[in-house]
Amino acid sequence: EVQLVESGGGLVQPGGSLRLSCAASGFTVSSNYMSWVRQAPGKGLEWVSVIYSGGSTYYADSVKGRFTISRDNSKNTLYLQMNSLRAEDTAVYYCARLGHYYGSGSYSLAFDYWGQGTLVTVSS
Amino acid sequence: EIVLTQSPGTLSLSPGERATLSCRASQSVSSSYLAWYQQKPGQAPRLLIYGASSRATGIPDRFSGSGSGTDFTLTISRLEPEDFAVYYCQQYGSSPPSHTFGQGTKLEIK
Numbered sequence: 001e002v003q004l005v006e007s008g009g010g011l012v013q014p015g016g017s018l019r020l021s022c023a024a025s026g027f028t029v030s031s032n033y034m035s036w037v038r039q040a041p042g043k044g045l046e047w048v049s050v051i052y053s054g055g056s057t058y059y060a061d062s063v064k065g066r067f068t069i070s071r072d073n074s075k076n077t078l079y080l081q082m083n084s085l086r087a088e089d090t091a092v093y094y095c096a097r098l099g100h101y102y103g104s105g106s107y108s109l110a111f112d113y114w115g116q117g118t119l120v121t122v123s124s
Numbered sequence: 125e126i127v128l129t130q131s132p133g134t135l136s137l138s139p140g141e142r143a144t145l146s147c148r149a150s151q152s153v154s155s156s157y158l159a160w161y162q163q164k165p166g167q168a169p170r171l172l173i174y175g176a177s178s179r180a181t182g183i184p185d186r187f188s189g190s191g192s193g194t195d196f197t198l199t200i201s202r203l204e205p206e207d208f209a210v211y212y213c214q215q216y217g218s219s220p221p222s223h224t225f226g227q228g229t230k231l232e233i234k
Contacts, residue, residue, distance in 0.1 A: 035223070037169075045161075045169065045212055047223035058221045094168055101174055109216050110159040110174035111223075117168055 002026035002113045004095050009118030016085050016122070022078040022095030022115055030073040033098035035111065036080045038091035038120075046091075049080065050098065063089075085122045092117040126150055128213055128226035136234040143200040145229045147213035152193045157216035160189055160198045163228075164209045172211075173198065200231075208233050 008020040020036070036048040049059045049069040057069050068081040078095050099112035127150040137143055147158075155176035161169040171180040173189035176196055186201040200207055213226040 037223075044228045045163075045214070045225040047225065050221060050223070052221075060222065099171075099174075101178065103175070103178065106156050106175060108156045108159075108175035108178070110171050110180070111161070111169070111214070112171045112174075112180065114168035114170070 002097070004097070004113055004115035006093065006095055006115040006118040009093065009120045011121045011123065012085055013124050014086060014122055017081070017083045018085065018120060020080040020082070020093055020095075020118060020120070022080075024076050024078065024097075027097070029071050029076050029078055033100075033109070034069075034071065034078045035096050035098050036069060036078075036093055037096055037111065037114075038089075038093045039117075040088075040091045043091075048093070051078070082120070085120075087122050090120060090122050092119050125222075126153060126215060126217055126224055128215060128224055130211075130213060130226035130229045132229060133227075134230045134232060136232050137203055138234045139203050139205055141203050143198075143203055143207070143231055145198040145200075145211055145231070147191075147196040147198070147226050149194045149196075149215065153196075153215045155192050155196075158189075158191070158196050159214045161212045161214065162207075162209045163212065169212065203231075205233075207231065 003025045005023045035050040051069045066084045070079045094117045095115045096111040097113040101108040131146045158176040160173040163169040177189045210228045
């Protein structure tokens with residue numbers, strides 16, 4: 001059974017740092033595309049970052065230069081290092097697997113497995 | 125940057141009725157990279173539809189997706205009580221890789 005479990009959220013002051021973890025089971029993180037998606041309180045979903053199986057990483061403009069996505073293959077765990085945090089980074093952070101789908105000559109990508117989320121609150 | 129606009133913002137219907145949710149892109153989107161998600165309060169999103177029209181594993185056939193180019197639709201043929209939730213469309217762009225979500229449509233019980 002595929003499972004994603006996030007941890008590491010909490011209350012942090014503006015300008016501070018936090019590292020989120022996402023422990024995966026039922027599949028291999030390093031063989032998949034993995035992402036972080038966040039949701040501010042009462043708001044919609046916002047994509048944050050992705051790491052490809054080959055190791056390439058990409059970020060939303062809102063977090064570029066402040067957040068770093070990484071993985072530990074030995075622990076089958078995904079991370080998000082968040083630095084220079086701002087009030088607008090307050091959100092529930094979800095890790096999600098970006099699944100590949102093949103059929104009828106087409107190729108699709110979609111977030112097919114999600115963790116339960118971890119809340120990050122940036123406030124003084 | 126592609127913007128996805130969902131309409132209506134809120135849809136009030138009764139169980140048994142048909143729901144039609146719209147997702148419009150600011151420029152043409154590959155159907156292969158258009159997905160729909162359902163989110164209930166306090167829960168993570170759940171994948172419903174990928175590739176604009178393919179149902180994800182375990183999704184009932186009352187859910188269907190259609191569309192191409194800039195206009196996409198999620199249809200729920202006969203609403204069940206458990207279908208009342210918020211629905212998001214999402215697209216993947218490749219240059220550079222990024223993902224965009226619509227602002228969501230809240231489907232509420234009338």
